[in-house]
Amino acid sequence: MRRINTNIHIKGYDLLGTDGSDGVRYAWECGDGKGVLLESAAFPQKTKGVQDSISGYTTSVSRGCILRPLGYHCRFCRTGMTIPFSGFLTAFDIAKQNILMVLTDMNCSDKTFLRTNAREFAYMGQGEPGYSYPQVRTAIKITDIVMQKLEQTVYRHIVATSGIPEMIEAYKNDMMSRTFESRVTMHFSLHAADRRNIIMPINNMYPFEISLAALSDIHKITGEKPCVGIIMFKNFTPSGCLEAYSNDIRILSEIAKMLDPAAVRVSLCEFNESSDLGTVDFYTEAECESMLNVFIENGFEVKLFSSFGKQESTACGMLGGTQPAKLVGKKWLQLDAYADELIEYAVNQIWR
Numbered sequence: 001m002r003r004i005n006t007n008i009h010i011k012g013y014d015l016l017g018t019d020g021s022d023g024v025r026y027a028w029e030c031g032d033g034k035g036v037l038l039e040s041a042a043f044p045q046k047t048k049g050v051q052d053s054i055s056g057y058t059t060s061v062s063r064g065c066i067l068r069p070l071g072y073h074c075r076f077c078r079t080g081m082t083i084p085f086s087g088f089l090t091a092f093d094i095a096k097q098n099i100l101m102v103l104t105d106m107n108c109s110d111k112t113f114l115r116t117n118a119r120e121f122a123y124m125g126q127g128e129p130g131y132s133y134p135q136v137r138t139a140i141k142i143t144d145i146v147m148q149k150l151e152q153t154v155y156r157h158i159v160a161t162s163g164i165p166e167m168i169e170a171y172k173n174d175m176m177s178r179t180f181e182s183r184v185t186m187h188f189s190l191h192a193a194d195r196r197n198i199i200m201p202i203n204n205m206y207p208f209e210i211s212l213a214a215l216s217d218i219h220k221i222t223g224e225k226p227c228v229g230i231i232m233f234k235n236f237t238p239s240g241c242l243e244a245y246s247n248d249i250r251i252l253s254e255i256a257k258m259l260d261p262a263a264v265r266v267s268l269c270e271f272n273e274s275s276d277l278g279t280v281d282f283y284t285e286a287e288c289e290s291m292l293n294v295f296i297e298n299g300f301e302v303k304l305f306s307s308f309g310k311q312e313s314t315a316c317g318m319l320g321g322t323q324p325a326k327l328v329g330k331k332w333l334q335l336d337a338y339a340d341e342l343i344e345y346a347v348n349q350i351w352r
Contacts, residue, residue, distance in 0.1 A: 004347050042055065046120045054155045055120065066128055076271065091137075103339060121154075229267045230252070232269065236279070264300075
């Protein structure tokens with residue numbers, strides 16, 4: 001029997017939306033003594049406003065983001081802009097977030113449907129998954145074994161990247177070799193094309209065209225189209241910058257021409273504002289519909305994603321390591337310990 005020790009433990013949580021209607025933000029203490037809080041988030045449905053019997057979870061891969069010390073952090077991301085990077089997470093710590101969030105949904109929520117919903121895990125929290133893909137790969141395997149033991153259904157895992165082509169290639173190899181038991185899809189966070197070097201400086205190292213080319217044959221390998229994410233910026237002026245950026249109709253039309261509707265699908269995502277990131281305006285509902293139609297008219301599968309946790313300025317790049325409003329009690333601590341036991345069980349299943 002192999003003994004496993006995780007390095008994160010639940011400290012507290014915040015309810016998102018009115019009475020937690022949007023979900024829960026989890027705050028984790030890390031065992032390195034640096035005091036940096038890790039965050040993850042759970043949502044009643046994977047898509048806001050849609051009753052689909054699938055709960056969504058956003059999981060972090062590091063404390064802060066490695067892109068920050070490299071000088072390549074995204075200018076719209078609170079994690080990258082405000083939290084010092086203090087280390088990558090192990091596969092055990094990544095899986096623990098998934099497991100505890102499901103355990104609390106099963107045992108602590110007054111929303112009874114959360115006990116039986118299918119589970120969707122998106123690796124889009126703190127950190128760039130492209131630099132943690134080996135850990136994410138193992139975390140997915142651990143999570144799947146635990147979900148099976150808990151008699152829970154995994155709808156899918158979503159691995160995201162802001163543009164690390166090597167990670168996309170590793171994912172494709174995993175898909176070809178059938179590494180995973182469950183469904184695992186790819187999300188490329190494009191978010192900008194015109195002047196992407198400014199909004200997402202990772203583009204200076206890896207121009208987005210390289211990642212788009214790497215995405216091209218995922219549909220042939222998996223039968224599923226990877227998702228290209230685009231944040232709907234309107235006059236977004238990042239802190240320290242003088243020039244505003246917008247993903248307007250003209251820019252979206254140019255992006256549509258770059259993409260192949262037979263190979264990828266598109267997600268247009270609402271932006272959560274935060275005063276410490278800069279200033280921004282917002283599109284009207286009619287403008288959003290016009291932007292959606294740009295892709296519909298070009299033959300794309302496209303959806304308009306409304307952000308969870310908007311009034312708390314959390315999720316979708318807004319995880320800033322803030323202290324939780326609510327501290328956990330005995331029941332949550334017991335579930336934290338149980339999550340460790342389940343991880344140990346899963347690892348011994350893998351290694352036996």
